[in-house]
Amino acid sequence: MALAAAQTRSVLFIKRKYLHALRKTCLWFSTNDTILADQRKPPPKTHLRKSQKKTTLTDLSWEERLSDVVTPLWRLSYDEQLELKLKHQERIMSQLSGYLSGELQSQSSLPVRTKLSFPVLPVLPSPVRDGYRNKSTFSVNRGVDGNPKTVGFYVGTGKKGNIVCVNGDHLLNMPEKHTRVARCYQDFIRLSSLEPCLLFHTGGHWREVTVRTNEEGHTMAIVYFHPQTLTPEEVLVHKAELLDYFTRGPGSVCQLHSLFFQESAMTRCTHEQSPYQLLHGQPHIYEEQLGFKFRISADAFFQVNQAAAEVLYSTVRQLCIPNPEEGGERTQFGGTLLDVCCGTGAIGIITSPRVDRIIGIELIEQAVEDARHNAALNNVLNCEFIPGKAEVALPGVMSQLSSAGGGPVAAVVNPARAGLHYRVVRALRNQPNIRRLVYVSCKPDGDAMRNFRELCCAPDPMKKLTGEAFSPTLAVPVDMFPHTPHCELVLLFER
Numbered sequence: 247m248a249l250a251a252a253q254t255r256s257v258l259f260i261k262r263k264y265l266h267a268l269r270k271t272c273l274w275f276s277t278n279d280t281i282l283a284d285q286r287k288p289p290p291k292t293h294l295r296k297s298q299k300k301t302t303l304t305d306l307s308w309e310e311r312l313s314d315v316v317t318p319l320w321r322l323s324y325d326e327q328l329e330l331k332l333k334h335q336e337r338i339m340s341q342l343s344g345y346l347s348g349e350l351q352s353q354s355s356l357p358v359r360t361k362l363s364f365p366v367l368p369v370l371p372s373p374v375r376d377g378y379r380n381k382s383t384f385s386v387n388r389g390v391d392g393n394p395k396t397v398g399f400y401v402g403t404g405k406k407g408n409i410v411c412v413n414g415d416h417l418l419n420m421p422e423k424h425t426r427v428a429r430c431y432q433d434f435i436r437l438s439s440l441e442p443c444l445l446f447h448t449g450g451h452w453r454e455v456t457v458r459t460n461e462e463g464h465t466m467a468i469v470y471f472h473p474q475t476l477t478p479e480e481v482l483v484h485k486a487e488l489l490d491y492f493t494r495g496p497g498s499v500c501q502l503h504s505l506f507f508q509e510s511a512m513t514r515c516t517h518e519q520s521p522y523q524l525l526h527g528q529p530h531i532y533e534e535q536l537g538f539k540f541r542i543s544a545d546a547f548f549q550v551n552q553a554a555a556e557v558l559y560s561t562v563r564q565l566c567i568p569n570p571e572e573g574g575e576r577t578q579f580g581g582t583l584l585d586v587c588c589g590t591g592a593i594g595i596i597t598s599p600r601v602d603r604i605i606g607i608e609l610i611e612q613a614v615e616d617a618r619h620n621a622a623l624n625n626v627l628n629c630e631f632i633p634g635k636a637e638v639a640l641p642g643v644m645s646q647l648s649s650a651g652g653g654p655v656a657a658v659v660n661p662a663r664a665g666l667h668y669r670v671v672r673a674l675r676n677q678p679n680i681r682r683l684v685y686v687s688c689k690p691d692g693d694a695m696r697n698f699r700e701l702c703c704a705p706d707p708m709k710k711l712t713g714e715a716f717s718p719t720l721a722v723p724v725d726m727f728p729h730t731p732h733c734e735l736v737l738l739f740e741r
Contacts, residue, residue, distance in 0.1 A: 308390050311401045312412040317729035320418050328369045328725060331733050335723045338691045338735075339366050342718060345699050369723040369733060370561065372554040377421040378728065380533075381550050383456045384428040386435065386442045387411035395442050397432035397455065418729050423500075424457040427467050430497040431455045437491075440484060443472040446511070451476070451484070458542065461552055464503035464531045467492070468522065468544050471509045481509060489525045503527050506544045517545055517612045535559060536596050538624050546616050547589040554726045558686070558734055559596050561722050565684045565738045566593075566656045567600040581654035582647060584680070586636050586670065587661045591617030595626050602653070604629040605643055607636045637667035644677045655679040660686040665693035668709075671700045676713040683716060683739040688726075690735045701739055716741045 306314070313320050319327045344360035372378060389396030389411050399417075402408035413432075415425045435442060435452045443450035453470040469488060473481055485507055491497045492505055505526040512519070522544040530541045533548065536556055542548050549555035566583060580602050585594040588606030590613050598604050598621075606629065608614050614633040621629040632639050647655060657680050659666060665687075666674075674680060683701070687694040700709070701716045716739035725733045 308401065308410070308412045309416045312399055312414065313417060315401055316399055316414070317418050318731060320729045324371070324375055324728065327728065328371060331723060331725060331731065332366075332369050334731065335369070335690070335721065335733070335735055336362065336366050338695075339364070339718075339721050341691070342695065342698055345695075346702055346718075364718050364720060366721040367723070369725050370557050372551055372725045372728050373557070374551065374553045375728040376418050378551045378553065379419050379421060379424065380460060380548070380552055381456065381458045382414075382420060382424045382428075383454055384414065384424075384431070385411060385454045386452060387444055389413075393436075394444060395432065395436045395452070397428045397435070419727070421459060423459050423463075423465050427457045427465065427497075427500050427502075428455065430492070430500055431467075431469070434488065434491045434497060438484065438487065443474075446472065446513075449474055456544075458531060458544075460531045460533045460542070462532070464528075465500060466504040466506070466527075466531050466542075466544065467500070467502055468506040468508060471507060472511060473509045474511075485523075485525060493526055503531060504529065504544075508544075516610065517543075535592055536563075538592075538595055538620075540590055540592060540595075540620050541616050541623065542590065543612050543616055545610070546613050547610070548592075549726060551726045554724060555592075558724045558726065558736070559593060561724060561736050562593055562658060562684055562686060563597045563600070565720070565722070565736060566597055566658050566682065569600065581656065584643070584647075584655060584657040586640065586657065586659040586666070586674075588617060588631065589613050589660070591620050591629065591631060593658055593660065594629055594631075595620055595624055597658075598626045598628055601656075602628060606631040607639050607643070608633060609635055635667070637669035637673075640670050640673040644673050647677070647679060653679075654681060656682045656684070658684040658686065661694070661697075663689045663692055663694075665697045668700070671697050672710055675701055675711050675716070678713060681741055685737045685739065687735050687737065688732065690737070698737070714741050 319330065322330070340360045340362055343363040346363065347360060349360050384397045385400060386395065386397055387400065387409055388394045389398070396411040396413070398411045398413040401410045401412055413425075414420050414428065438452065440452060441450040442452045451472050451474060453472055455470070456468040458466040471481070488507065489505065492500060492502055504524065506522045507525050508520055508522050510520040530543055533540050533542060533552060535552070536559055540548070549558065582603045582605060583594060583597055583601045585591070585604060585606040588594055588608045591606055594604035594606045606617055608617065608631065611633045614631045617631040621631070632643070655677065657674055674683060685694070685697070690698075698718070700711060702718065703711065703715060705712050705715070718737055719740050720738040722736040723733045724736060727733060
């Protein structure tokens with residue numbers, strides 16, 4: 247009875263407080279509004295739908311095949327895309343309701359449509375639909391014409407051995423600045439005497455290029471390079487050629503604000519493992535979110551859709567620390583916000599005016615440095631950022647919070663697709679001061695579902711989940727990725 251009453255009060259709170267604030271904050275995000283976007287458009291929709299029904303894969307152009315891989319929903323109107331995404335999120339949340347009610351016993355159980363036990367709001371649309379990406383990574387491989395020095399995106403798979411690299415100029419989510427850098431990089435490596443590195447064990451040097459941009463129009467390019475058996479002196483020669491091409495040669499049309507070079511024999515590595523070498527320009531670009539300014543390093547995580555990120559962050563802030571004032575003025579509620587997987591500190595810094603203290607935990611040391619810099623840049627003095635694995639740092643942080651008795655604690659977690667480590671879930675679950683937890687997930691039907699169940703299951707001493715269970719009370723999907731099936735889900739848990 248107490249749990250039911252608490253859920254009823256929560257839903258009433260949602261309707262009267264949160265929904266009003268969210269509508270007021272996101273008023274301009276109507277799907278009928280004029281969208282600031284690239285002027286590039288796909289072929290006429292009627293033609294596309296007919297071709298989709300009547301053509302086979304071989305009848306499609308390479309551009310259409312790539313669009314189907316990278317932006318599978320490009321043939322649908324935006325309202326149709328949002329409807330499709332909402333139904334998908336409702337199915338996932340229905341599955342969660344089934345687990346919690348006992349109708350589903352395991353994640354491998356046959357899908358059963360269970361009645362939702364909490365509200366799932368309509369998908370909040372992206373203010374920008376086309377050309378919205380602020381970060382893109384272009385691969386190098388054999389193109390349609392067989393040229394191994396082609397820069398773009400893959401159609402096919404390595405497992406099937408049918409990879410074809412196709413230029414991405416036509417993709418609806420790509421800004422022109424990104425594809426321009428990709429075209430110039432392709433021209434450069436075709437002029438270079440070095441071969442591309444398609445497979446590490448077969449040799450070659452030139453690998454992918456990452457492009458980052460901001461709303462001010464600044465462009466950062468990061469070129470990845472496999473040194474193989476080249477001496478440092480030989481690598482230096484090719485770095486100089488790259489620099490000259492993008493600063494004084496044909497690539498100068500890109501007007502790069504920053505040019506980085508990373509040489510590595512690994513598929514992916516951090517700045518600590520192999521430093522990003524600044525060849526030209528500034529070491530960072532900056533972006534604004536909800537009135538706060540953020541520094542972005544070469545490998546720092548930042549949401550790829552800046553305009554939709556403001557929708558996401560305002561939603562997370564309102565759920566973490568609700569603001570009852572209808573005017574939307576910042577109100578400080580006190581207590582602590584625990585920001586797990588905090589990245590460059592965006593959520594904590596944006597929420598900082600409403601709480602006494604922010605504690606952020608992040609694995610990537612460079613991101614922690616950025617977070618600390620961002621706090622100082624915005625004159626935010628109540629933020630502390632801790633580097634390290636969340637499962638290692640969090641239990642100690644929780645112990646300090648318990649002994650300090652610093653008032654209520656809200657938590658927000660924004661993990662990668664692999665979800666939270668079980669020790670992180672255990673520490674959050676067993677901290678009685680946390681009454682409200684916001685989980686941001688880009689794949690709620692993956693490993694995150696395991697986290698949801700562990701947060702909400704009955705106490706289980708065998709798993710050391712002894713704290714009071716949370717209950718999901720609201721789900722808010724936010725469309726961060728128009729033309730794709732993906733969106734971010736913001737899920738509120740309370741107890």
